Amino acid sequence: MAKKLNRQVICDVLIEKGREDKDIMVLCSDSSGSSSMTAFHKELPDQFIEVGIAEQNLVTISAGLASCGKKPFAVSPASFLSTRSMEQVKVDVGYSGTNVKLVGVSGGVSYGALGLTHHSVNDFATMGSNPGIRVYCPSDPVQTEKLTRALLEDEKGAYIRVGRYPSEYIYEEDVPFELNKAMKIREGKDAAIIACGEMVPYAVKAAELLAEEGIDASVIDMYCIKPIDREAVLEATKTGVIVTAEEHVAFGGLGSLVSQIVAEVGGAKVGSITLPDAPVIAGEQWEVFDYYGMNAEGIAKTVKEMLAK
Amino acid sequence: MTNQELQRKANELRVDILRMIYKAKTGHIGGDNSIIDMITALYFKHMNISPKQWEEKDPNRDRFVLSKGHAVEALYAALGDRGFFDKEEMIETFSQFGSPYIGHANNHVAGIDLNSGSLGHGLSLAVGMALAGKKDGRDYKVYCVMGDGEVAEGSVWEGAMAAGHYKLNNLIGIVDRNRQQISGTTEEVMTQDSQEERWAAFGWHVISIDGNDMDAVDAALTAAKEVKDRPVAIIANTVKGKGISFMENVASWHHGVPKEEQYEQAMAELQALLAD
Numbered sequence: 001m002a003k004k005l006n007r008q009v010i011c012d013v014l015i016e017k018g019r020e021d022k023d024i025m026v027l028c029s030d031s032s033g034s035s036s037m038t039a040f041h042k043e044l045p046d047q048f049i050e051v052g053i054a055e056q057n058l059v060t061i062s063a064g065l066a067s068c069g070k071k072p073f074a075v076s077p078a079s080f081l082s083t084r085s086m087e088q089v090k091v092d093v094g095y096s097g098t099n100v101k102l103v104g105v106s107g108g109v110s111y112g113a114l115g116l117t118h119h120s121v122n123d124f125a126t127m128g129s130n131p132g133i134r135v136y137c138p139s140d141p142v143q144t145e146k147l148t149r150a151l152l153e154d155e156k157g158a159y160i161r162v163g164r165y166p167s168e169y170i171y172e173e174d175v176p177f178e179l180n181k182a183m184k185i186r187e188g189k190d191a192a193i194i195a196c197g198e199m200v201p202y203a204v205k206a207a208e209l210l211a212e213e214g215i216d217a218s219v220i221d222m223y224c225i226k227p228i229d230r231e232a233v234l235e236a237t238k239t240g241v242i243v244t245a246e247e248h249v250a251f252g253g254l255g256s257l258v259s260q261i262v263a264e265v266g267g268a269k270v271g272s273i274t275l276p277d278a279p280v281i282a283g284e285q286w287e288v289f290d291y292y293g294m295n296a297e298g299i300a301k302t303v304k305e306m307l308a309k
Numbered sequence: 310m311t312n313q314e315l316q317r318k319a320n321e322l323r324v325d326i327l328r329m330i331y332k333a334k335t336g337h338i339g340g341d342n343s344i345i346d347m348i349t350a351l352y353f354k355h356m357n358i359s360p361k362q363w364e365e366k367d368p369n370r371d372r373f374v375l376s377k378g379h380a381v382e383a384l385y386a387a388l389g390d391r392g393f394f395d396k397e398e399m400i401e402t403f404s405q406f407g408s409p410y411i412g413h414a415n416n417h418v419a420g421i422d423l424n425s426g427s428l429g430h431g432l433s434l435a436v437g438m439a440l441a442g443k444k445d446g447r448d449y450k451v452y453c454v455m456g457d458g459e460v461a462e463g464s465v466w467e468g469a470m471a472a473g474h475y476k477l478n479n480l481i482g483i484v485d486r487n488r489q490q491i492s493g494t495t496e497e498v499m500t501q502d503s504q505e506e507r508w509a510a511f512g513w514h515v516i517s518i519d520g521n522d523m524d525a526v527d528a529a530l531t532a533a534k535e536v537k538d539r540p541v542a543i544i545a546n547t548v549k550g551k552g553i554s555f556m557e558n559v560a561s562w563h564h565g566v567p568k569e570e571q572y573e574q575a576m577a578e579l580q581a582l583l584a585d
């Protein structure tokens with residue numbers, strides 16, 4: 001199956017749009033290689049700013065630029081961007097309402113055996129808890145492209161988390177996309193799987209496994225963690241069983257946000273697949289996923305357990 | 310150990326580092342090899358630290374913080390060689406599934422007090438350790454190794470300010486001035502010239518040396534311990550990738566992994582150093 005780096009997709013869109021709009025800028029913190037922004041730097045050197053290893057500076061310089069009409073994208077590993085720069089995001093982007101797009105690359109546990117310092121296991125919670133900051137975690141290259149284009153159209157802060165490795169194509173080029181509307185990949189009446197980011201391909205496979213056993217599960221791609229698509233969650237409650245899957249800890253993640261909505265209306269049980277509340281075991285991202293049951297089999301198993309409850 | 314013996318030990322550890330990274334297909338070989346001479350001098354001569362002291366939690370032992378935590382291969386090699394753990398087992402399992410020997414300094418490993426890997430934390434940790442030594446009336450020293458790209462983090466200078474303010478004469482900061490980071494040279498990415506003046510301005514005694522020359526490293530550490538009234542910054546002017554010709558001063562060897570032929574060549578070069 002064809003694959004592409006979502007961070008490369010973001011860079012491609014920014015180069016294309018940046019040629020027409022000189023206010024579009026990219027800022028990096030010794031991170032241009034790891035975030036696939038080297039091509040932007042090369043193509044549009046006047047629209048690129050390197051700040052060195054200084055993530056706080058990265059975000060606040062971006063906010064200063066934005067206040068003067070620039071459209072900065074601050075791009076750095078998700079781990080450092082979402083924690084080291086937390087107060088800068090809270091005050092200078094969220095509170096001041098500046099148009100800074102924060103792109104966290106190599107998110108989740110994709111840095112593997114480099115350890116917890118490099119993992120971003122709580123970035124939905126930290127970034128999303130800031131008033132004024134939206135949070136997105138796209139799954140495939142097509143969705144990433146449409147999301148980037150949509151975010152270029154508005155003037156508010158947002159955090160976008162992408163992974164480290166190439167993503168499988170899930171969608172066709174012409175798939176309908178509306179910002180902040182979840183994308184339904186599969187219809188199903190027995191259960192609903194709500195996933196985001198790297199978990200989406202596993203959710204699709206889980207639904208296939210379940211179908212073999214006669215269980216009809218829908219799959220919803222909730223790339224918009226905040227604002228979450230409430231309608232899509234309410235619709236999912238109709239199946240009676242919802243299972244969420246995310247590369248994030250339980251606290252403040254997709255599962256907890258979905259549960260909060262379901263708790264208002266009732267009608268469904270919610271199971272969630274998350275990272276543990278502990279530094280994850282050393283290993284490559286897929287080894288970590290397998291170890292914690294964050295894969296197709298694990299999702300399918302949880303759906304069956306929830307159906308049996 | 311004589312300086313010649315220390316130099317030989319450093320080169321032996323370069324072999325361990327190369328083996329670890331080649332086997333695991335991950336690691337930060339450039340920044341390991343710029344600082345391994347300093348780490349060797351510390352662990353095999355200057356620091357008061359041993360596996361026994363570690364096991365017995367000796368409160369008077371020296372403390373070491375690898376703030377540039379990605380150079381962990383250099384630290385694991387030194388600790389393993391000093392017998393803090395089984396070195397061969399470490400080389401075999403480095404960065405493998407379930408291993409405690411992950412790709413940044415972490416305190417599940419014997420000999421390591423605190424975690425690092427997110428740059429810009431180490432100096433403040435070291436300030437805390439040095440302050441504790443003062444409060445408890447102990448005369449241990451605290452050593453902290455930083456990268457010259459890392460010092461772009463503002464937090465480093467908050468630590469530097471506090472150390473100067475409290476005149477922490479038990480703290481020795483070491484800047485691995487290899488003039489390289491990930492994206493290129495420090496001067497291209499974010500200028501770090503005049504390190505000497507910068508540290509001095511924060512109230513530190515500054516010693517600037519060739520950090521890959523064992524005589525200079527040994528003399529600097531000896532002198533640093535004699536400074537009575539303030540923290541000491543050793544600006545170790547080094548070569549990133551030192552010891553393996555094709556890696557020296559090449560930015561892509563920050564976290565490059567040698568291919569088979571490159572591994573053979575690198576090993577041959579290190580063996581030649583050891584044969585001298």
Ligand SMILES: Cc1ncc(C[n+]2csc(CCOP(=O)(O)OP(=O)(O)O)c2C)c(N)n1
Pocket residue numbers: 029030031053080084337339340341343377379426427428429455456457458459460485487489490491549563
């Ligand atoms: C807070 C933080 N930001 C970014 C990184 C990613 N990173 C790891 S090593 C490195 C370059 C370090 O350069 P330098 O400090 O000069 O170390 P050396 O060249 O000696 O390896 C960067 C940016 C990190 N580990 N921590």
